[in-house]
Amino acid sequence: MTEHTVDVLIIGAGAAGAAVAWSLADTRMHILCLEQGDWVRADAYPGLRANWELSQAGDFAVSPNTRRRPEDYPVNDSGSPISMSMFNGVGGSTVLYAAHFPRFHPSDFRVRTLDGVAEDWPIDYQRLEPFYALNDRMTGVAGLAGDPAYPPKEVPLPPVRLGKLGRKLASGFNELGWHWWPSDSAIATVEYEGRAPCINAGTCLVGCPQGAKGSADVTYWPVALRAGVELRTRCRVREITVGADGMADGVIYYDEIGVERRQKAEVVVLACNGVGTARLLLNSRSPQFPDGLANRSGLVGRNLMLHPYAATIGIFDEPLQGYKGPVGCGVWSQEFYETDPARGFVRGFTYEMNRSFHPMFGALIALPQGRLPWGAAHHAAFAGIHDRTLPLLAICEDLPDPANRVTLDERLTDSSGIPAPKITYRLSENSQSMLDFSIARATEVLQAAGARDIMVESPVKMAGWHLMGTARMGTDPERSVVNEWGRCHDVRNVFIVDGSIFVTAGGVNPTSTVQALALYIADTMKNKLANLFD
């Protein structure tokens, strides 16, 4: 039997895979997406149960090593102070993300020119801006136009409400004269494109049964499927194969019952993010590519960037009603975003307000801080922190370092026998200085807002959400893996559209930029269809 060859094979149905699938659909090509996870049904989300927090320690944990669903692959992250977080399923990690949706800044694309570190991107903010705007509309981004930390931009939906917590924090920023603004959030604050509005339930990190959170399974995928894209779930790709001409000719994957299958394709698009994409390329060895596909530069897997987080947590005397509202969205500050040499580090960070911890998570945060003893004093201590916490997270720009990398573990495998990724990562001195600075300034602003006590976690252990840089873009094949529009230098019919192509990390959550890049690459592919491989 002759196998059908699809025009475009996308690997991964997360933020990037969904966006590129939707954009390419109007070419009427046969587009197939293989996703190792499945759809999450709305009625499966823990937020519909009173004991929903327990799922954060189980089947909806952010770490695949804790979650251990059949579709997850283990990650050996014992060599990193920051653990990897991800979700495998339609929508990818956006299913569990906080939906904080900032764009990069113009300066983020020019770090070598401006600050003498890392590399400039081969594209700039202006090139991506139309795709940021398109993505904001597709996702339904809430916010408030006029933020002086950004060039002018439209925001489709009204901002997430601040609540008592947000207003308290804003008063602290105003007291110090520092920047703050309502966050850009991938949250439908009003009904949008058939999605119900946010009801402030606060369970975003275990998924949104309301459908208000702009995860890719409720934004791009329904439209892409209606446009004819084929999506096969529970299909785990093992490797990309190449023909005698050195071009990719398809993939080998395991279907939903574990049977090995082959799928031929004219074009392969990788959308597995900074760990999964590097893992797959490194596992795709052949005589033409003995060190992994598209890895003649030796850079596949290197320059892993994670965004070290510092959590500075104010404890207040009065209840803050902080359980109400999208947990990671409300207020941000970019007072310290741009480089100031006087601070002792280059680049900068964003402060993001989190809502108060829910009971279980609050107890787990307070435990290692020595704030929640066992025994007779336990309940009084818990009463002193419950609904009285205001966490302020600093998301710090992580500079690329070739020593920080993804490799294949020699022993650990997933349930299909595919080598698991192994993470080698250390904090740079620049990151450590930035973290320390952010804690000192966060303490000032929280005290200005009225905090009576401060707890700190730095770096936040479970904060490896942002996986970037392991197949970076550039114009020089010796110094990058893909070109300025996502095509692999070494294999001209393989494209990468996820966080792995980031040249630098910025000091903001990456999903908005991941999706803008995916849309930009898809648009470029469509414009070059006649000579895509030249």
Place this chain on the structure above:
Amino acid sequence: MTLNTQLLAMVLDELIPSRPDGLLPGAGSLGVGAVVEHAAGGTPELGQLLTQGLAALDDIARRSGAEGFGALSPTARVAALRDIEQAEPMFLSTLLMLAYVGYYSAEPVVAALKGNARPPHPLGYDLESDDLSLLDAVRARGKLYREC
């Protein structure tokens, strides 16, 4: 490897005792032991750590002349737990973490803290609208980003 369920419940009641106002039972009485046992059953290393830790705690009690942890006075139980906390810190910190997970996600505890037992969805919560004149001072500062 099976945990000593009865001993585990007694220990949990010492770690998180009943609330002084009587509105909430201790962690053992609430059934948090099931959460600990579930976790222990899923990871052999964790199961071994907890089993051995509980056995060591019982040994401490026996060395004091009692027939086990359950036979100790309330004061002596606390002392035994302090001893095991020093001798086996990994055991006690792990057990505490699991106890907090189980206790603070349990429906009766959440209901007592929130004043009702309903899940967050589908009703959600109301948030009042904001007075964004709070931003006037920020607007007055002008642009912060770098042109490039």
